[in-house]
Amino acid sequence: MQAINYRRINQILDEHRRNPLQLVQILIAIQNEYGGCTDPLRNYVAKALDVPLAQVHGVVEFYHFLSTERLGDYRIYVSDNITDRMLGNEKIMATLLEKLGVTRGKPRADGRVFVDYTSCTGLCDQGPALLVNGRPITRLTTGLAAEIASKIEVGEPIATWPAGWFQVEEALRVAGPVLAERSEPGRALQAALALGPERFLKEIDRSGLRGRGGAGFRTALKWRVCRDAPGKAHYVVCNADEGEPGTFKDRTLLTRFADEVFEGMTLGAYVIGAEKGFLYLRAEYAWLYPHLVAVLARRRAEHLLGEHILGRNFSFDIDIHLGAGAYVAGEESALIESLEGKRAVPRTRPPYTATHGYLNQPTICNNVETYVKTALIARHGADWFLESGTRHSPGTKLLSVSGDVARPGIYEYPFGVSVQTILDSCGATDTQAVQVGGPSGTCITPIEFARAISFEDLSTGGSFMVFNRSRDMLAVVQNFTHFFAGESCGFCSPCRIGTQLLRQSIDKIMAGHATARELADIAETAQCIKDMSHCGLGQTAANPLLDTIKRMRPLYESRLTSLDFVPGFDLDGALAISRELSKRDDAAAHLGQRCDEHGCTINAAKAGEGT
Amino acid sequence: MNGNDFTFVLDGENIPFEPGQTIMEAATQAGVYIPHLCYHEEYRPRGSCKLCTVKINGHFGTACTMPVQPGMQVDNDTDELTAMRRRVVQMLFVEGNHYCPFCEKSGNCQLQAVAYHVGMQDSHYPHFYPLRNVDASHPDMLLDRDRCIQCELCVRASRETDGKAVFGLSGRGTRTQLVVNSESGLLGDSDFSITDFAARICPTGALIPKREGYPLPIGARLYDAKDIARVGHRQPSSKAAGEK
Ligand SMILES: Cc1cc2nc3c(=O)[nH]c(=O)nc-3n(C[C@H](O)[C@H](O)[C@H](O)COP(=O)(O)O)c2cc1C
Ligand code: SF4
Ligand code: SF4
Ligand code: SF4
Ligand code: FES
Ligand code: FES
Numbered sequence: 001m002q003a004i005n006y007r008r009i010n011q012i013l014d015e016h017r018r019n020p021l022q023l024v025q026i027l028i029a030i031q032n033e034y035g036g037c038t039d040p041l042r043n044y045v046a047k048a049l050d051v052p053l054a055q056v057h058g059v060v061e062f063y064h065f066l067s068t069e070r071l072g073d074y075r076i077y078v079s080d081n082i083t084d085r086m087l088g089n090e091k092i093m094a095t096l097l098e099k100l101g102v103t104r105g106k107p108r109a110d111g112r113v114f115v116d117y118t119s120c121t122g123l124c125d126q127g128p129a130l131l132v133n134g135r136p137i138t139r140l141t142t143g144l145a146a147e148i149a150s151k152i153e154v155g156e157p158i159a160t161w162p163a164g165w166f167q168v169e170e171a172l173r174v175a176g177p178v179l180a181e182r183s184e185p186g187r188a189l190q191a192a193l194a195l196g197p198e199r200f201l202k203e204i205d206r207s208g209l210r211g212r213g214g215a216g217f218r219t220a221l222k223w224r225v226c227r228d229a230p231g232k233a234h235y236v237v238c239n240a241d242e243g244e245p246g247t248f249k250d251r252t253l254l255t256r257f258a259d260e261v262f263e264g265m266t267l268g269a270y271v272i273g274a275e276k277g278f279l280y281l282r283a284e285y286a287w288l289y290p291h292l293v294a295v296l297a298r299r300r301a302e303h304l305l306g307e308h309i310l311g312r313n314f315s316f317d318i319d320i321h322l323g324a325g326a327y328v329a330g331e332e333s334a335l336i337e338s339l340e341g342k343r344a345v346p347r348t349r350p351p352y353t354a355t356h357g358y359l360n361q362p363t364i365c366n367n368v369e370t371y372v373k374t375a376l377i378a379r380h381g382a383d384w385f386l387e388s389g390t391r392h393s394p395g396t397k398l399l400s401v402s403g404d405v406a407r408p409g410i411y412e413y414p415f416g417v418s419v420q421t422i423l424d425s426c427g428a429t430d431t432q433a434v435q436v437g438g439p440s441g442t443c444i445t446p447i448e449f450a451r452a453i454s455f456e457d458l459s460t461g462g463s464f465m466v467f468n469r470s471r472d473m474l475a476v477v478q479n480f481t482h483f484f485a486g487e488s489c490g491f492c493s494p495c496r497i498g499t500q501l502l503r504q505s506i507d508k509i510m511a512g513h514a515t516a517r518e519l520a521d522i523a524e525t526a527q528c529i530k531d532m533s534h535c536g537l538g539q540t541a542a543n544p545l546l547d548t549i550k551r552m553r554p555l556y557e558s559r560l561t562s563l564d565f566v567p568g569f570d571l572d573g574a575l576a577i578s579r580e581l582s583k584r585d586d587a588a589a590h591l592g593q594r595c596d597e598h599g600c601t602i603n604a605a606k607a608g609e610g611t
Numbered sequence: 612m613n614g615n616d617f618t619f620v621l622d623g624e625n626i627p628f629e630p631g632q633t634i635m636e637a638a639t640q641a642g643v644y645i646p647h648l649c650y651h652e653e654y655r656p657r658g659s660c661k662l663c664t665v666k667i668n669g670h671f672g673t674a675c676t677m678p679v680q681p682g683m684q685v686d687n688d689t690d691e692l693t694a695m696r697r698r699v700v701q702m703l704f705v706e707g708n709h710y711c712p713f714c715e716k717s718g719n720c721q722l723q724a725v726a727y728h729v730g731m732q733d734s735h736y737p738h739f740y741p742l743r744n745v746d747a748s749h750p751d752m753l754l755d756r757d758r759c760i761q762c763e764l765c766v767r768a769s770r771e772t773d774g775k776a777v778f779g780l781s782g783r784g785t786r787t788q789l790v791v792n793s794e795s796g797l798l799g800d801s802d803f804s805i806t807d808f809a810a811r812i813c814p815t816g817a818l819i820p821k822r823e824g825y826p827l828p829i830g831a832r833l834y835d836a837k838d839i840a841r842v843g844h845r846q847p848s849s850k851a852a853g854e855k
Contacts, residue, residue: 043794054779054792061781326783343783348658348676490761490780490787492659497702500785501736525736528698531671532661 004040008033013048020049023059023341027066028283028322032134035111036070055342062343062489064118064325065283071107071114074152079129081120081245082479083402083465089128093117095142099149113152119327119483120245121284124402124465125409126169133158134286137165166287170252171409174425176388176396177380178257178372179412185259186304188378189266193312197271201227204271204374207382208394213239213330213367214437214461215536216393219374222354222364227272229355229362236268236277236316237339237358237365241323241330243282244438245483246463249398250368252410254281254288257372258295262318264371266305267378268364269316277318278358280335283325292320327487331535332365333357334489345491346535367461369398389415393454401426403466411464413453420449422464430468433552438463439480440540443473443547474510474555477544481506484541495538498529502542509559513570516560519549619683634674634685635663644840645687646696646725648703648814649762650675651846654771657763660703662696662725697729705736706785708743708757715824716816718832722760723815724839743788748799751821752810759789759817769809772849777803789817811847 012029016022026045027037034041037060046053060066065077078084078093093104096115102108105116123129126138135158137148144165151161172179192200205220226234238261242250253261265277281289296318299305307315326344328334333347336358357363373395377385389395393415399422402408406427413422419434435443436453437460444451444458451458467476485503490496505522508514526542533539549556572591579589618625621634621643628637633656638645649660658676665674666686674687686692703722711717743756761780766789769777777798781790793800803809805820813819829835833842 039794052776052779052792053794054776054781054790057790057796058779058781061786062783343780348656348673350678486784488784490782490784492661493699493703493706493760494661496761496785496787497706500706500739501702504737525698528695532664532695532699534658534661 004034006044009041009044010048013045018049019341020051021339021341023049023051023056024063024324024338025321025341027056027060028324031066031324034070035072035075035114036067038068038070042068058343059341062326063283063323066324069107070111072112073155074113074158075133076113076115076148077118077121077131078115079119079121079123079127079131080117080479081124081127082476083124083246084120084127084129085475085479086403086471087127089140091142092128092130092140092145095145096149099146100152112155118284118325119243119487120247122242122248122251122282123168124246124248124400125171127402131284134283135166136168136284136287138168168251168255168287170255171407172252172256172412173401173407173409174411174413176412176414177376178253178260178369178396178398179410182257183260183375183379185263185299185302186310188260188263188375189270189304189310192267192270192378193310193314197227197273200267200378201271203382204377207377207385208392209370209373209377209385210393210455211367212369212373212397212461214244214440214459216455216459219366219370222366223268223271225352226354226357226362226364231355231361233276233359233361234269234272234274235358235361235363236265236272236274236318237332237335237363238265238277238279238368238371239330239332239335239365240279240285240368241282241327241335242285242368243327243330243487244440244461244463245480246400246402246435246438246465247461248400248402249410249462251285251288253368253372253398254285254292258292259299260372260375261368262295262299262305264366264373264375265318266309266316267374268366268371270314272362272364274364275315275317277316278339279318279320280323280329280339281320282323282329286322289320289322296320326489327483328489328535328537331537334535335365336363343489345489348534369462390452390454390456392456397453397460398462399453399460399464400462401464401466404428404431404468404471405466415454416452418450418452419444419458422453423449423466426466428466428468430470431466432469432471433467433473433476435463435465435467435476435480436460438465439483439544440536441543443476443544443551445551473548473552474506474559477548478506478510480544481541484537488537488541492532492534492538494529494532495534495541498525498533498538499541501525502529502545506545509556512559512561514560516557519556519560523549616681619679619681619685621685622688628679632679634665634667634677634679634683637679638674638687643687644843645674646728646839647675647844648721648725648760649764651764651767651812653849654764654767657767660760660762661699664692664695664699666692693729696725697731698735700726700729700731701733701735703760704731704734705738706741707759708738708740714758714816715819716758718827718829718835720816720834721814721839721844724834724842727834728839739785741785746791746798747821748797749801749803749821750799751805752798752803753819753821754789754791754798755817755819756788757817758815760815761787761789762814764812764814765789765809765818768812768849769803769807772808775802775807775809777801777807777809808847808849814844814846 042056046056107114128140129138209219210216329338329344334344338344399411436458485499488499626641647663656675658673663674746754766778
């Protein structure tokens, strides 16, 4: 057990100027240093920052990668997106648990190691993947997992593990204007400065650029509303939370095109009159932090950032804030709460971020790719941008292709490209279904493969997951439905409770205990959750179930029980804890349920011969 | 309609409003009941229980947070909305552990009263039977998380009226729970007092005074005979609390 070195804690606190707005950043640093934010640490931080202890506790318990107990010297999170499942992550998990002698989700008694699953880590093109103390290891095999376990057993520091293990590959498969050329830093900025803020904004407006984060909001409109809003200061935020399972194109942009991202943010600052910007980097990409910091430093040295940019009366700088594991933090108002050091709970709108964002001041929040597009428009002009794409969705879109394809990776296509074209080019064969836009998007079957990627047809933030005919699509639905239930922030009742109900329903279907009537019930519950939820998470959480019930009904029907009534209360299931405690699993430790109406036994299969 | 016409349409009736009011405020002023649980007129609306969901120009939204615009068309008392609200109330019931027949709050409980109002007959969904902590450490108050619906009214009252910040929410998803601001996490070790306004604001039996159970028999309690739409929420006001 590591003793707490309060001088080191004070150092962390001072690095963050003991500012309560930095609470999340401070707790992340403490978690990394001590493997947990334990009672004395939380108390110390609460006192040092003069914030209520309940608030510190609330933050720690909110984020997936923060914990109130010490987890261990090595903290391993195995990515559990469906694409990792398809590549065998369960075997990797089993190997790690066995070799290390740990229970999943429980720290090992000697404080050495902790192993758990986590949602998609954005490495779907090279899964199965894991993060160990924040660093990624991809293309895992059981052999590699065993090697990792032995390094941990001998306590070898991660810094001396083979560097090759941590290689992340960026596979650019089909390049368009974004991926094809790397522009010289500052070119876009010079072009915009030559135009002046108003004319440059008009150019963005004329380009018809729509946000690449998924919702497709007109970028120029957002910037204009923000610029015109009164406030003490204006802020620029870049959304690099990339939490939608199956999306990893922002990872590529941040790795290979960080200059373009920061240049786009600087253009935004120039238009709205901001001096301060934030890049909100998801915890799963924390390994990119040193690289991004270095790019920022170089840009400052080149006078592309900081005071008097390019010798003009224009100052702007960018801070990188880390996430701590929460899909909902990608929702822009939740992201801003997180930037302010709080739990990432979406705000009530109106008012909107554009007028009341960071510290309630006017703020633009855009996706990584959106900023890259603004830099392209600055250099080449709106007319050039309008040459590709469709009327309502101009330009190109980066797609993260994963799943059952020969060539997973990043594909850049003009909007309007058909699903079939992408499938052909990535080498997908015998395709059963494609999930466009991630779990919150749309699941389509071959009769719809002529449909187009665009805001007017199939909208996507970039996730494109392919499933061939050997896959059990209901296992896919189950994975996605569990994802939403695990990521609901818990703020509003329909999503907090409803996503759990959906999870129970799909589990019941998979176990073969659901009835035809329940299928109809799911649709009704799903509609309530969709209509009444506070943010996009709840509003889309039922999509995987609804889409597949509509398009693949026979899959469900084949799993229903012939009974038309199965009690919601699972008597046998309720005995699970007792079985665990008594270490029994024989037939007599199971119970069948007898329904009074015709005397049928329910759950008889699970209850075995005992009934 | 001209620019000075400050009316909107609520269930087909023209209702006047004052600029800046939310749908909930304007409706309440006009004597129209919109079911709610996390709303209290003294605090900034939170908009989390979603019970006050109404249809605004064809789209769903929460009445407690949405500012009225002139000419807005709002549906409130419709079969569709009642059915949706019933489902949300049922969700709240199965998420916690509620045992109305012997709960001290029974008959005075807003969750229960709203359930009557929306015609809830059964729980519809399987019960979660969560394991939640009861905190009986305070000499005068009981905190029974089994009955907490996470409306954050106590959080807001303690912070804004009592100036204490005794409560907060922690966790996420269905593991969200009310936490107390003390090193032990116990109410008895916090600076909470029964005279706090937060002690009187809980809509359910989650935060309830000790030794005060069942002063009135079943049948004589606030919502036993009369619908909450007629009685109202009878929420305490901090001003009245200050006077006594
Ligand atoms: C639950 C949820 C998660 C989201 N995650 C992301 C994300 O990871 N990245 C992103 O750019 N936008 C995400 N969004 C969308 C943002 O709220 C916002 O619309 C976007 O950042 C705006 O940028 P854009 O206009 O450039 O697309 C998410 C939305 C929701 C509801
Ligand atoms: S819909 Fe879900 S994620 Fe969004 S605010 Fe409500 S509980 Fe949180
Ligand atoms: S708090 Fe209300 S709903 Fe819950 S048991 Fe008590 S009376 Fe019933
Ligand atoms: S204790 Fe009562 S007032 Fe506080 S959050 Fe729970 S239900 Fe609301
Ligand atoms: S279904 Fe009830 S007894 Fe057979
Ligand atoms: S009263 Fe409006 S959401 Fe709770």
